[in-house]
Amino acid sequence: MTRRTDPVQEATDAEALMDAGLALMVENGGRRTRVADIVSAAGLSNDAFYRSFDSKEALVEAIVERGARTVVGYVRHRIAQLAGEGPEAQLRAGLAAVVRQASDDALARQTRIVLANATVPAPHSGHVSVALVDALAALFAQPAAELGAADPMRAARTTAAAVLASLQYWLFTQEVPSPAEVEHLVGFLLAGVRAPDSRRR
Structure with a gap:
C-alpha cells in the first residue's frame, strides 16, 4: 500500500531542508556539506529529504x-x-x-x-x-x-x-x-x- 504524502508537510520540509542546507554551507565555508548533515540539522529523516529532492x-x-x-x-x-x-x-x-x-x-x-x-x-x-x-x-x-x-x-x-x-x-x-x-x-x-x-x- 502506497503511503499518502501531505503536500503542505512536504513543502514545509523542503523549506526546512533549504534553510538548514544554506546555514551549513555558509558555516562550512568552502567545505562540502553532506546530505546527512543537512538532514540532521533540519531534524528530519533521509526519507523526508528524498521526498523533496532527488539529490544534494x-x-x-x-x-x-x-x-x-x-x-x-x-x-x-x-x-x-x-x-x-x-x-x-x-x-x-x-x-x-x-x-x-x-x-x-x-x-x-x-x-x-x-x-x-x-x-x-x-x-x-x-x-x-x-x-x-x-x-x-x-x-x-x-x-x-x-x-x-x-x-x-x-x-x-x-x-x-x-x-x-x-x-x-x-x-x-x-x-x-x-x-x-x-x-x-x-x-x-x-x-x-x-x-x-x-x-x-
Whole structure:
C-alpha cells in the first residue's frame, strides 16, 4: 500500500531542508556539506529529504531558485518605493538592487558558497537564469517605456541580461564593485535603454 504524502508537510520540509542546507554551507565555508548533515540539522529523516529532492544538487538548485525569487522581490520593492520619482530613478534603483548581491559582502559570500557546493552544473541552471532575466525584464519594461525605449520589452530584457552578466562576473572574480563601477554600469545601461532602435533607421 502506497503511503499518502501531505503536500503542505512536504513543502514545509523542503523549506526546512533549504534553510538548514544554506546555514551549513555558509558555516562550512568552502567545505562540502553532506546530505546527512543537512538532514540532521533540519531534524528530519533521509526519507523526508528524498521526498523533496532527488539529490544534494537538486537542493542547491532549489536554494538558488529561492534566492533568485528573493532578488526579484527586492528589485520590485525598490522600484515601487520610487514610483513618484520618475522612471530613471526607478530603473536606477532596480539595477542597483541587482548589483547589491555583489557589493554586499555577506550576500556575495553566501552566493559563492552555495554555488561551490554544487558538484556538477545543475541540470536546470539555464532555466533559472532565463526565468530570472524574464522576471527582471518584466519589472524594467515600464520604466524603459517611460524613458522612450522604442521596444521597451526588448530594451528591458537586454538590460536585465547585462546587469546579471555583470553580477556574475563580480561574483566569480570575487571582486566587490566600487560605487564608481556601479554608477558606470547603471549609466551605460540607461544610455542603452534610451538609444534609438537600429531597426527603424
